[in-house]
Amino acid sequence: MTPHIDDEITFRRLEILLAFMETGNLGRAAEMLEISAVSVHRALHGLETGLRCALFRHEGRNLHPTEAAQALAELAREVLRTMAEGVRSTRELAGYSADRIRIGSLYSLTNRTVPKLVMGMKLRKPDLQTELVLGSNADLLRKLRDGAIDAALMGSPDQASDVESEALFEDDIYFAAPMGSRYGGMQQIDLGACANERFVTLSEGFVTYSGFMEAFRVAGFTPNVVMKTGDIFSLMNLVCGGVGCTLLPGRVRSVMPQQIELIPLQARYLMRQTISLSFLKTRERDPTLLALLSFCRTSKADLG
Incomplete structure (x- = not known):
């Protein structure tokens, strides 16, 4: 059974702990993280509450880390590094902000629209690899929902509340x-x-x-x-x-x-027909899709 971690112990508080250990001062840690010194102090106290042990000695208004704080900081660096790598690899498997993008398209768009889009994205993101998947509107919508493609050039789908569409041309x-x-x-x-x-x-x-x-x-x-x-x-x-x-x-x-x-x-x-760039609303913050959407919005006259 996975051991329970107290709710007071969060990734954000571990980040604040590392900032404080690096700077040795509440004010400088707050400046580094662009938060208030009070927020830093509350985060450190929250870690102590969650761990049920003291991490700092109070000498006047100053905090001095104990051996326990040093040990936690060392573990925190490894935990945050591992989690950051996990987030990166998970996003890559899901196609989120990876070095490749899978674009679905109707066959009829491969003469003009697709080449213009691919070349435009190459100029914006030279290292981006593009994979093209062709199919019908129904095929592309299904692949979009299954995660087999990241975006689709297709007829604007009807009754698809889970899909965001940017009209390109009629x-x-x-x-x-x-x-x-x-x-x-x-x-x-x-x-x-x-x-x-x-x-x-x-x-x-x-x-x-x-x-x-x-x-x-x-x-x-x-x-x-x-x-x-x-x-x-x-x-x-x-x-x-x-x-x-x-x-x-x-x-x-x-x-x-x-x-x-x-x-x-x-x-x-x-x-x-209204031809659109479509993608799942759950992916609307994906940096690669945002770059694709930005290009489409500024290049509509060339894509139709």
Whole structure:
């Protein structure tokens, strides 16, 4: 059974003891720790109370450490050193303020947003190693909660009170059809007139899939989905190959095959994604995440 340590004996009081032993004076110890001399005196008295023995001899207004105080100070140095190392290693295992950061991302953000973010963080923290984990919105939210990633670039999660999100940019959703289709040259697409069209889409859990289904809910019919896929680049290839049409976010335009045409939706079907940097609220004081958040806030114009 672990022996009980009296509540009067705390790490903070051991730190104060070491400061007093180093300076030999209540006032100088207080100055070193940026507290009052009264607080130093109370801490030393609290240690004596917890240990149930005298640590100092009173000579006038001065305190002189006994052999017991010297012995406690020696142990305190070792205890505090061990605990500091334990805190450091525990934080490192949890990803807190370590020399690496695990960032989750949607596939569609790997062309512009992710490289800009990684290079910006390299300039701020040259020794920081970045690990990239790709997945759907649902995958990334689960990995965030499981501690498998430290932060995620994703669609702003709904009903996630445990997650802090910083909006980076908004992205409109477009109708995507193979070049030369009957939709070619149209200024806008009326989804209500596409009930007989074949569609391909991302799997459930992707933020683009959610927008896809919501658009057709507004259109008043269930789309004929002939194939689903697990990443947006495969989805674009399916459209390019004539397997079906789909809905795509505008951010993929720069990496989209030339054989695909993006056409705006009519206003009543307009869908817009909000892309955010998300992390657990329990990690909101992590210095590495704070640096990441600071970069995102000052670089939003370049990340979208």
